[in-house]
Amino acid sequence: MREMIRLLVVIAVFSAVSGGLLAVVQKGTKDRIEYQQLKFVKGPTIHHILEGSSNDPLVDRFKLPDGKEERNFFVGVFDGKADVVAFEVFGKGFGGDIGVMVAVNVENDEIVGIGVTTHSETPGVGSRAKTDPSLSEQFKGLPIKEPFKVKADGGQIDAISGATVTSRGVCGAVVGSGEIYMRLKKDIIEKLKAFKA
Amino acid sequence: MAKTVVQEFTKGLWAEIPPFRIVLGLCPTLAVTKSVENGIGMGIALTFVLVCSNVVISLLRNIIPKQVRIACFIVVIATFVTVVELVMQAYTYPLFLKLGIFIPLIVVNCILLGRAEAFAAKNGVISSFADGLGIGIGFTLSLTALSIIREVLGSGTFYNIPVFGPSFKPFSFMIQAPGAFVCLGLMLCVMNMLGKK
Amino acid sequence: MPDEKLFIGSHAPYWHNGSSISAKSYDTMLAALPAVVLGISQYGAPALGVLALSVSCAMIWELIMNVAMKRPASIGDGNAAVIGLLFAMLMPATAPWWAVVVGTFVAVVIGKQIFGGIGCNPLNPALVAIAILMLSWESMMDFNDALVNYDFGFNMIYPLAAIKSFGASAVSDYNTVGLLMGQQPGGIGTTFGLGLIIGGLYLILRGHIRWEISLSFLASVFVTALLFNLSDPDKYANPVFHLLTGYTLIGAFFLATEDSSSPVNFFPMLLYGAFAGILTVLIRNIGAFVDGVVFAILMMNVANPLLDKIRPKAMGKGIKHA
Numbered sequence: 001m002r003e004m005i006r007l008l009v010v011i012a013v014f015s016a017v018s019g020g021l022l023a024v025v026q027k028g029t030k031d032r033i034e035y036q037q038l039k040f041v042k043g044p045t046i047h048h049i050l051e052g053s054s055n056d057p058l059v060d061r062f063k064l065p066d067g068k069e070e071r072n073f074f075v076g077v078f079d080g081k082a083d084v085v086a087f088e089v090f091g092k093g094f095g096g097d098i099g100v101m102v103a104v105n106v107e108n109d110e111i112v113g114i115g116v117t118t119h120s121e122t123p124g125v126g127s128r129a130k131t132d133p134s135l136s137e138q139f140k141g142l143p144i145k146e147p148f149k150v151k152a153d154g155g156q157i158d159a160i161s162g163a164t165v166t167s168r169g170v171c172g173a174v175v176g177s178g179e180i181y182m183r184l185k186k187d188i189i190e191k192l193k194a195f196k197a
Numbered sequence: 198m199a200k201t202v203v204q205e206f207t208k209g210l211w212a213e214i215p216p217f218r219i220v221l222g223l224c225p226t227l228a229v230t231k232s233v234e235n236g237i238g239m240g241i242a243l244t245f246v247l248v249c250s251n252v253v254i255s256l257l258r259n260i261i262p263k264q265v266r267i268a269c270f271i272v273v274i275a276t277f278v279t280v281v282e283l284v285m286q287a288y289t290y291p292l293f294l295k296l297g298i299f300i301p302l303i304v305v306n307c308i309l310l311g312r313a314e315a316f317a318a319k320n321g322v323i324s325s326f327a328d329g330l331g332i333g334i335g336f337t338l339s340l341t342a343l344s345i346i347r348e349v350l351g352s353g354t355f356y357n358i359p360v361f362g363p364s365f366k367p368f369s370f371m372i373q374a375p376g377a378f379v380c381l382g383l384m385l386c387v388m389n390m391l392g393k394k
Numbered sequence: 395m396p397d398e399k400l401f402i403g404s405h406a407p408y409w410h411n412g413s414s415i416s417a418k419s420y421d422t423m424l425a426a427l428p429a430v431v432l433g434i435s436q437y438g439a440p441a442l443g444v445l446a447l448s449v450s451c452a453m454i455w456e457l458i459m460n461v462a463m464k465r466p467a468s469i470g471d472g473n474a475a476v477i478g479l480l481f482a483m484l485m486p487a488t489a490p491w492w493a494v495v496v497g498t499f500v501a502v503v504i505g506k507q508i509f510g511g512i513g514c515n516p517l518n519p520a521l522v523a524i525a526i527l528m529l530s531w532e533s534m535m536d537f538n539d540a541l542v543n544y545d546f547g548f549n550m551i552y553p554l555a556a557i558k559s560f561g562a563s564a565v566s567d568y569n570t571v572g573l574l575m576g577q578q579p580g581g582i583g584t585t586f587g588l589g590l591i592i593g594g595l596y597l598i599l600r601g602h603i604r605w606e607i608s609l610s611f612l613a614s615v616f617v618t619a620l621l622f623n624l625s626d627p628d629k630y631a632n633p634v635f636h637l638l639t640g641y642t643l644i645g646a647f648f649l650a651t652e653d654s655s656s657p658v659n660f661f662p663m664l665l666y667g668a669f670a671g672i673l674t675v676l677i678r679n680i681g682a683f684v685d686g687v688v689f690a691i692l693m694m695n696v697a698n699p700l701l702d703k704i705r706p707k708a709m710g711k712g713i714k715h716a
Contacts (some may be wrong), residue, residue: 007265014269018276025280029322036290368496370530379504386508 038072039161042101046086049103049113050076055195057086062191064184071180073188075195076103076112082195083107085188088117089180094165095120098129100173104144104181106189114139114174119166126166132185135160135167144178209331210338216381217339217388221307225299226292226340227377233356238292240337242285244330246277246303251329254317257334261318270313271304273386278303308332347371347380352391415512416664418602419472425596426648428589431482433582436546438486441582445482451498452478459507473512480520480648483583484641484688486540493534497523499659518544518652518694525688541579548577553639554684557631564625565631573638580640587638597693608664611617611646612637612707614671622679630679641687642674649687655695664702670694 003107005146038058046057053076054113060075060082076084086103100118104110116130129135138157139148148171149155152164213219216226223245229235248271254261261269282300285293293300303309312332317325348354351371353361370376408549456474460467468474485494505519506512528535537552544550549567563606568578576586584590597603621631624629636642641649650656650670657666670690677686694701 007262008264011265011268011272012270021276022279022283025283029283032287033290034286035281040290040294103214163386182335366531367532368530370526373529375526375529382508383504 038112042088042099045101045115045117046074049101049115050074050084050086051113053077054080055082060195062194064191066184066185071184073191074188075192077195082192084112085095085192086112087177088182089170089173089177091169091176093119093121093169094126094163095122098166098169098173100170100177102144102174102177102181104177106185106192109181111139111142111144111145111174114170121163121166126160126163128160128163129166129170132160132190134158135170139174141169144174144181201374202324204333205324206327209333209335211335213332214339215305215308215332216336217263217266217378217385219308220310220385221311222336223381224302225306226341226343227374227381229296230344230377231298231372232295232348232352232354233341233344234292235295236340237352238285238289239296240333240340241299242281242296243306243308243336244333246281247309247336248326248329249277250274250309251312251317252322253325254313255320255322255325258318266318267310267314270310270318273300274309274313275304285292342382343377343380345385347376350375415473417566419476421600421602422476422597422648423472425480425593426483426583428584429576429644430479430590431587432576432586432589432592433483433487436576436585437544438580441487442498444485444487444494444582445479447494448477448482448485448498449478451495452481452502453504455499459503460670463507465511468511474502474506477506477519480583480644481523483644483648484520484524484581486535486537486580487582488540488543489534493527493531497527501524508615513654515654516683516698517692518649518655520691521649521688521695525692528683537579537581544579545579548572550579550682552579554678555636558684559633561629562627562631565635568632568635568639570638572633577661578639581644584641584644585623590643590647594643597647597651603647604656604663606660607651607656607667608646610664610667611650611671612642612667613648614668614676615642616671618675619673619679620673629646636649636675636678639684645670645674645687645691650691650694655698656696658706659699659702662704665704666694666698669697 007193035058038061043058049131050057055075055077057076058075060077062073062075065071065072066119071087075082075088078084083106084103085106086101088099088101089096090099092098093196096119098119098121102114103112105112109192114136116136119127119130121127121129135157142148147155148157148158150157150164150171152159153168153170157167157171204238209215222243225239225289226391229239250270253273257269257273278301282293285296285300312329314330320328345355348356349360351373352369353359353367354363359365362380370385371380430445452474453469456469457467459465460469478498478501481497484493485497488498501519501523505517505522506515509515524535533539538555538557541550541552545703551564553573572578574587576589578585588686594603594608598605598608615636616633619631619636622630623632644665650667657663666700670693673690673693674686677683677689683689
């Protein structure tokens with residue numbers, strides 16, 4: 001019995017020490033990891049769709065609660081006015097969720113640009129949604145409230161040939177972004193005021 | 198101890214070099230050696246974990262009860278692996294993305310548990326340190342050698358720098374999974390031929 | 395071929411009947427000759443170049459490995475030359491020299507010598523090389539890309555690629571006689587159906603290959619393709635088309651029948667051929683690759699040790715209630 005207790009104590013102490021150590025390391029690296037994830041996963045897309053902004057959207061970001069979850073918004077400053085926000089939405093693709101970054105101008109509710117961030121589509125087929133700009137370019141300048149659909153479904157968007165499911169997923173994501181945007185528009189404008197300076 | 202500290206260090210570089218001599222740790226060896234960058238990164242991560250866990254286990258070898266030693270080893274190793282994972286995420290995020298699941302999988306790497314059980318639990322701190330460092334550097338060297346062959350032939354690049362002219366058509370079989378097996382097998386064969394003489 | 399059920403042995407001394415590995419190799423090369431000659435006459439000097447380079451490279455690799463492994467030189471048995479020849483027959487005539495050198499290296503060194511030389515290879519060496527080349531340089535092994543500069547006055551679209559992309563109607567202008575006479579693009583030695591059949595029959599009659607494997611392979615390609623064709627005639631080609639295009643015939647007579655990578659007993663041989671045929675058509679009709687023969691036969695090569703477990707009971711064994 002004493003032996004058993006000794007074993008338990010040793011293991012417990014080991015686990016406690018390692019747990020404590022990990023907590024310290026995790027705390028120390030948390031902010032950097034978040035920034036790195038934004039920079040390398042979403043950064044290229046954000047920079048691409050907010051091209052020409054005079055600020056760094058990765059630094060100028062804010063969070064808003066949307067129902068149960070929190071959403072990240074990235075601010076783009078154009079001509080001295082902070083009136084573009086980019087945020088990520090998800091659509092259902094062929095191989096799983098497709099992350100789409102949508103940038104909206106809050107003045108006229110028009111889409112500034114969209115870009116695919118993460119996906120697990122077939123390489124060379126659905127993956128062209130990320131690499132080939134022909135799909136995402138079509139959304140530029142369109143009002144965000146429109147119900148986007150691919151042409152096969154009677155909509156206005158030319159799907160990538162051979163990747164209709166992926167294109168449909170991107171459209172669905174943009175439609176979803178419109179809903180989120182309308183829901184949170186008031187808060188977004190409120191928050192943007194902080195960046196106007 | 199019959200062997201000196203220097204001998205403990207150097208045996209990891211040739212006489213017991215993993216994975217060619219002690220055929221352990223094959224999973225990361227086969228999976229991550231697509232490019233030199235990955236190979237070196239994986240080797241350094243494993244060396245760090247190996248040295249730390251060897252030192253800690255050697256320090257604690259009189260406290261750890263025999264019955265639960267494996268559990269204690271795993272706790273120590275897992276702690277350091279998680280530390281490495283967090284640090285890599287914070288500072289070398291692209292490399293972390295490439296190595297992916299194989300960083301957490303260092304925990305179950307046979308080399309680590311093997312050295313802990315076979316060496317660190319029986320020897321002093323200094324020789325355990327030397328042993329860990331030697332095996333770790335040996336592993337890094339092997340991974341580098343394998344990844345040089347695979348990257349140069351398979352992608353025509355060395356550390357992402359093209360080494361052949363533009364007319365070179367990469368032998369992309371080498372960077373696919375079966376190429377890893379064939380390449381490792383041929384290297385083992387050469388090592389055995391050299392070792393016999 | 396002696397009757398398998400009845401084995402009558404006479405007393406020593408025995409007389410060697412003259413059969414040897416080299417005789418078998420030269421017979422195989424002779425059997426391949428009609429198809430090769432047609433390939434050379436169609437594609438001209440480049441095809442001859444690929445063939446010559448491939449055969450000589452294969453023999454040089456074999457010699458190098460013999461020296462490296464301190465074994466007696468084995469190029470005299472002609473097996474390396476056969477591997478080189480079969481490999482070249484599968485290649486497009488436009489294959490660059492380095493691809494042939496690498497391919498023969500893979501075939502002879504990785505496919506054969508690493509495992510211990512002739513008789514020890516678990517996979518067909520020529521197929522290993524072709525498979526690795528297909529994975530590495532897809533466009534070079536794509537017959538539409540490779541043969542784009544040739545025009546012989548018949549449909550120059552690789553038939554299997556055409557049916558994969560455009561359905562059965564795209565290949566309606568290939569006729570059976572034309573396919574048999576080699577009027578289709580393809581590898582140097584794979585297009586002349588009649589020549590391959592004649593060569594195969596010769597090998598069967600000489601006893602170098604087993605009819606069970608060839609026949610079951612062809613029969614199962616036919617049956618599987620027929621089932622697909624019946625289910626959707628617009629999408630899947632008719633079975634005769636599958637028999638005469640791609641690597642089917644050379645696979646049936648020259649590749650699947652390779653000694654050490656195919657089974658030895660009657661029933662396993664039938665299974666081996668049948669499964670290879672089914673897999674071929676499945677890969678062609680459903681899979682991602684244009685031609686499935688290479689991977690189908692390689693997969694059955696891997697399964698070969700399992701198939702060899704099906705064998706007659708040894709005398710006196712396995713009787714529980716004796």
